[in-house]
Structures are given as structure tokens and as C-alpha cells.
Amino acid sequence: MRNIKLLIEFDGTNFLGWQRQKEGRTVQGCIEKAILKITGEESLINGSSRTDSGVHSRGTVANFFTNSKIPGNKFREAINTKLPDDVAIIKSEEVDMDFHARYSSKGKRYSYTIVNRYEKLSLGKQYLYHVRYKLNVEDMKKACEYFIGTHDFRAFMSPGSSAKTTIRTISEFYIEQEDDMIKIFISADGFLYNMVRIIVGTLIKVGNGKIKIEDIEGIINEGNRKKSGMCVPPNGLILEKVFY
């Protein structure tokens, strides 16, 4: 038995998310079907992140066990020949048997992109969240500072999570702006369910003046989901990297 690690990119637009479902097109489902065609084995793959429908990825990691004799680095091209256009294996390699894409993960990095303009948006909609009212990006940048560090983030979580603890450590959180594009980068040792999207929704409320920068600390400490921002749409979100 061997353990194969995959680095995966996908466009989430036409997927019902990562996780295999009985009905519907998922990234995990597509990759497992491709592996079955190549090895003849019904492999279950472990994914680093069960991203939601519409979320994209440049950095999902997965692993699976196989008896196949295919060299580790050859799985990339082999699996790609059996995959649709909107999912790609970027790298494949054989790893130690104890490597697990999810449990071995030490952290993740996401980006979220907002286009901030009054005018209707028609180009790149599947990768952008369109905010029509003017955002104060300088205030949003200052607000990022309050999230960095180890906190209980239960105010920034959707129901349905099985997380044992809601304490996480955000190591990096910053914004780059170019013209009407606001690109947000966030890294942590792990994220609660919808945490990135709710934190971005909270930043947007800072940007439109509905939450004051100095209130962020209290919102984190109080831990009340009703005080944080909306869960912004999935299409602006890209999983950039998983750390091991």
C-alpha cells in the first residue's frame, strides 16, 4: 500500500463544492472517479478542505492509498487525462503512510476579492464579489489588525460545524488595493465553518461605517454571531495554500 499526495486547483463555479455527494458534481467525486479509471481501485481521497459550492482553489491538498505501481509523480498527468477542464492536478508525489491531507495540515491561506464600484459588473463575476457602495479601505486595513493573533472566533462561524474548539490563530491578514479591486489575504492555523466569509463581511461593515474599528475587539470577545457581518458570497473566495 502506498500513500499519494495531490495538489489540486479547481474553478468552483460549476461544482457543488469539494465533498462527494450522492447526487451532483463535486471536486472529490470527479477525482475519485478519475483515480478509479486509472488504478481500477475505489480509492477514497482525504481532502484538506471541504470548500463550499462556488469557492475556488489553487491549493487544495488530498491524499489516497493505492496498490497501483504508477510512480508517485506520474499520477498528475494520468489523473488529469480523466478530469474535466475545471479541475487540475498540479502536483503528485508519494509520501509517508502517516500523511493525512486534513489532520497533518498546520494552516491555510485564503484570498477574497471584492470589486468596489457603483457600475454593474459583467466581467469576472465568478471570481469577484461586487460591492456597489463606496468602501473605506483604509479603515478596513486598520480593522485587520484586531483579528490577528489567537482568539475565540465563535462570532465568525456558521452553524453546522463540528469543530471541537472555536479558538484559532490568525497569523496574517492584510488588504491590497488596485483601482476598484480590493484583495484580502488571510492565513490561520485553521478556519471555522464560513469563518473567512463572515470575517470579510465584518470588514465590509467597517468599510461602510456600520461597525467602528474600535468595536472589533468587543465583537470578537463577546462571541455573538449577530454582531459580526454577513457571510459574503462564495465566488470571491480562493483557497490559496495549505501549510504542512
Add this chain to the structure above:
Amino acid sequence: MRNIKLLIEFDGTNFLGWQRQKEGRTVQGCIEKAILKITGEESLINGSSRTDSGVHSRGTVANFFTNSKIPGNKFREAINTKLPDDVAIIKSEEVDMDFHARYSSKGKRYSYTIVNRYEKLSLGKQYLYHVRYKLNVEDMKKACEYFIGTHDFRAFMSPGSSAKTTIRTISEFYIEQEDDMIKIFISADGFLYNMVRIIVGTLIKVGNGKIKIEDIEGIINEGNRKKSGMCVPPNGLILEKVFY
């Protein structure tokens, strides 16, 4: 009678290009249908650029004549309510009766984006041309210099153009690189049919060593289409701006 000028953005992925056709979905066709719904008039719109199927735009300009009493700046929202998601009116205004989106144009600016990596591409494919072999971007940057200025560009034109002269003036031509993204910007007083895409195809042959930088001048002067590069795919191309 009044003359209304429109600034238009569209995602070309699901359009058979700009120009109205008897069958099939075109940008011009969609906008003319929207204007009919609003004004009750069968207006023909003049477009600045008859972009091909799959080409995108942030800057197409069009004008049309109308007897409608709708204020010039109100056409934007009115037309947008009748348009599909992948085309947007960014601005509308009343202009002098002698303004013509195509004949009054003094120049255009395009961008073309290449992603240069060996790995399969799944994300953003509709806006990127994927080149898998390594390109020498420094050589491509140097080659740009030879195109700038007034030249006969008949070596960089597909058949089917009704242009009276093949002489054009390129005022700006440069490349920005960020990681594996190669973004090319080119401005001219006008472009021959497929001229941007064939010039980019020629740059790619410089980038992979099949054309030497010092041979560019001769290729331009000789005017032989067989010596220039391929016409690269439409999806990397965006019409950025039309100058008046």
C-alpha cells in the same frame, strides 16, 4: 432626434462576438433588444469595435439615435435592467449628433493575458491563454520596442478585413509580469483584423526562441503573414479603452 453614447463592458465567453447576426447571441443584438424594450424604437447601434467571439471588453463604445425623452445619463440603468448578466452599460450620455462610435475613434487600447506554466490550468481559463513551455519574457519585452511607431502591419492581419490601408501607428506596447502571469498592453490608432492576436502570437515565438528579436524589423518590412506568429485564442484578449 438625439444621439446617445454608451460605454459597455461584457464577458465575451458566451457571445458570438459583438456584431448582430441572424442567428446566435451577440452583444450588439442584446443591447438593441434592450433599447427596443425601453424606447419602443428599433434603434441600430454603432459599435466602436466588432470584437470576435470570446473576446472581452471593458471599454466598447457605441452610439444610437433616439426620439425618446429619457435623459442621456438615465439610459444606463434603464438598459441594464433589460440586459443579461454578462453585459453591462457602464455610462450613458447625450452627445453631439455628429459623434459616431466607430468613425470618431482616435485609437484603442487592448490587453492580452498569458499564463505561462507547465501545469494544467483550470481557474480563470475564460480570460487566459495557457502557454505550457517556458517563455523568455525579457526577450518579449525587447521585441515590443520594434512594433512601436508607424508601420505597415499587413504581416499581422487575418484575411477578411476591409481596411483601406494596412498602415497603423502603435503608440504603446509593453509587458507586465507577475509570477506566471504575462500581461501585454498595446495601444494604436487602429488595429487590423486579428492584429493584436497575431502580434501576441509573434511575441510568443520570440519568447520561445523561434523568432530572433533582431528579425522582427524584417518581418514587419517584408509584410508576409507566413513569417509572423499564430493568431492566439480570443479569450486572453480584453478591449480596455477606446480613445476619442
